[in-house]
Amino acid sequence: MQEFAESGLVVLHAGPRKLPRPDDHKPAFPPSYTLHVTPSNGEGGNFGGDDFQSFEDYSLRDIVAALYDVNPVSCRSPKAAGASTTACARGIQEHFRVNMTRESRTLDAYVVTAP
Secondary structure: OHHHHHHOOOOOOOOOOOOOOOOOOOOOOOOOOOOOOOOOOOOOEEEEOOOOEEEEOOOHHHHHHHHHOOOHHHOOOOOOOOOOOOHHHHHHHHHHOOOOOOOOOOOOOOOOOOO
């Protein structure tokens, strides 16, 4: 392995990398406003098209962060009932029996700097 690294040669793959087609991650059921949750198959990503949205291998925190377009670090367990305007968020609330609201509040922050 050391000799190969020192030779300056490059490993080439025999076939080209396959680019995903638009409907590769499209669910196998007709469009609806019903949330469908299935076990992860190890592949992950956020896929969507004109008539579908598919979040694969996402945790509940990550999917809430993606729906509300916030950093996952700022997502906390909901403590009060709230209403959401998106069908996907409503489906998550019904399926996982959680209530989600977006709120702005101040929190203590610490800044670490290098000398």
